[in-house]
Every structure is written in C-alpha cells, then in structure tokens.
C-alpha cells in the first residue's frame with residue numbers, strides 16, 4: 001500500500017510538464033503554431049482544427065517536450081520507407097524510391113520531420129484522403145477507438161473556441177460558498193472491498209455548484225456504483241477529470257458537451273455506494289479525481305496540489321488591482 005502511494009505521488013510531474021507556458025513566450029508559441037496550421041490548411045483544404053487535434057494529441061502523450069512548434073512525428077520507417085536502410089533519411093528521392101511518406105514541404109531540398117511544414121503537409125494530405133474518418137490517417141500511431149474518440153474531442157474543442165490557448169483553470173466549487181478539503185489521497189476506502197482513495201474530497205453543503213476545472217469535453221455523465229452521479233471531462237493535456245457524488249447535473253451536461261473553466265456542471269451531493277439513486281451514505285462532498293492518459297491506460301495521480309493551484313490562480317485573478325495598483 002505504501003509503495004503504491006509513493007509511486008503514485010511521483011506522477012504529477014508528468015501532468016505538470018504539459019501545463020500551459022504562461023506569459024508572452026506562451027502567446028508567441030501559440031501564434032507561431034497557429035500560423036503553421038493555417039498555412040498548411042490553406043494549401044490542402046484540411047481544417048486547421050484537425051491538424052491541431054493530431055498535433056496536440058501527440059504533445060499530450062510526450063514524456064518530454066520535443067523541440068520546435070510541432071510535436072507530431074510519423075514513425076521513422078513510415079516517413080523514410082519501410083525497407084529504407086536509413087530510417088532517418090531526409091533525401092526526398094531515396095524516400096520516394098523506398099515508398100516513404102516523406103516530402104519536402106518547405107522547399108529546402110530535404111524531407112525532414114524536424115521541419116514543421118514538411119511533417120504538417122504530409123499529415124494534412126493523409127487527413128484529407130481519410131475524409132470524415134480522419135483519425136484513420138494516424139491509425140498507425142493511435143489505433144484504439146479511445147484514441148479516435150479523443151482526437152475528435154480535441155477537434156471539437158478547437159472548433160468551438162477558434163484558438164489554441166485553452167489551458168485556463170478554475171476552482172472546482174463556487175468559492176463564495178463554504179467548503180474545505182485536506183489531502184486524502186491514498187487513504188483506504190471500505191466500500192467495494194479494499195480500495196485506494198484515488199482523489200481528493202471537497203466538503204461543501206448539498207447543492208453547492210460544481211465547476212469544471214478546465215476547458216474540456218464531457219466524456220461521461222451518469223451513474224457509477226462508487227461515484228454515484230458523476231461527470232468525466234477530458235482536457236487538451238489528455239487529463240481526465242472525475243467529479244463524483246453529485247446531487248444532479250447542470251442542464252445540457254451529457255457526453256460530447258464542450259465546457260470552459262468555471263462552467264457549472266453539477267451540484268454537490270452524497271450519491272453513490274449503491275444502485276442508481278442511492279444517497280446519504282456519507283456526508284455531502286465532491287470527490288475530485290485526475291487521471292493521465294498515456295496512450296494505453298489512464299492512471300490516477302494526486303489532485304490536491306492542482307486544486308491548490310486552481311484556487312490560488314482564481315484568487316489572484318479575482319483581485320488584479322490589489323496586485324498591480326499603486
């Protein structure tokens with residue numbers, strides 16, 4: 001039990017690496033990336049939102065940030081050609097000879113995946129050929145139904161907001177109401193056998209509005225034997241946020257709905273630990289969980305430091321004059 005706790009507490013570094021780079025450098029990086037997507041979209045008639053979705057999906061699975069504005073890469077044998085003796089080949093003639101995908105998109109004479117236009121042009125042409133089933137264009141890398149679902153969710157997010165900078169956060173309950181939480185990550189839980197507490201409990205009165213921490217797409221909204229009425233939302237870092245024990249959902253909250261940080265998704269309750277409708281087996285609270293998808297599975301990590309960060313950022317935003325005034 002203790003070993004599992006220690007291993008799990010190491011995970012937040014993974015999620016933190018994917019956080020939004022704040023400030024001007026972040027803004028310039030988004031502008032540069034958007035200009036690349038838009039120029040390739042104009043050349044190929046593929047919506048920039050699909051290029052952005054594939055690229056962000058690749059970025060969200062990286063353990064370490066790659067250099068350059070574009071994270072997506074084809075597997076080297078696919079780019080250079082499966083029988084090419086040099087999988088790092090950048091010569092468009094030999095790549096063509098071995099049936100590789102690699103092309104020179106920026107006119108420098110090389111077909112090099114480190115050149116954003118080279119890799120984006122090849123990606124865009126494959127996306128165009130795949131039509132409505134566009135995730136099929138990257139099925140070699142992202143083969144599962146889940147990957148396909150997430151790629152489409154990312155595209156929907158970009159289409160809904162028309163920009164790349166979708167990493168603002170909000171605290172998960174209305175801060176004008178009373179609430180409290182302490183770090184309960186890893187504590188044992190009795191119901192349903194011996195379980196590890198995969199989240200944080202925020203105690204608040206019945207009916208307190210529960211808010212999405214991030215921009216995201218609702219993936220799940222319904223009953224679960226442990227979580228009761230619960231909502232699952234995925235953000236562009238491929239982090240899945242789990243809000244459980246609700247007394248009810250906000251209107252329109254169902255799978256596929258796009259949400260923004262601070263948007264009310266439901267209300268604090270005490271549902272769960274039984275068949276649909278069970279409530280009152282414990283005091284009302286929001287159970288909040290965070291899970292990182294690594295391309296194969298979702299793994300839980302301690303959300304408590306993230307709750308503290310959401311809370312601090314929101315407090316700072318609420319009184320900008322106090323910080324910057326004379």
Ligand SMILES: [Zn+2]
Pocket residue numbers: 197199200201286287288
């Ligand atoms: Zn809990």
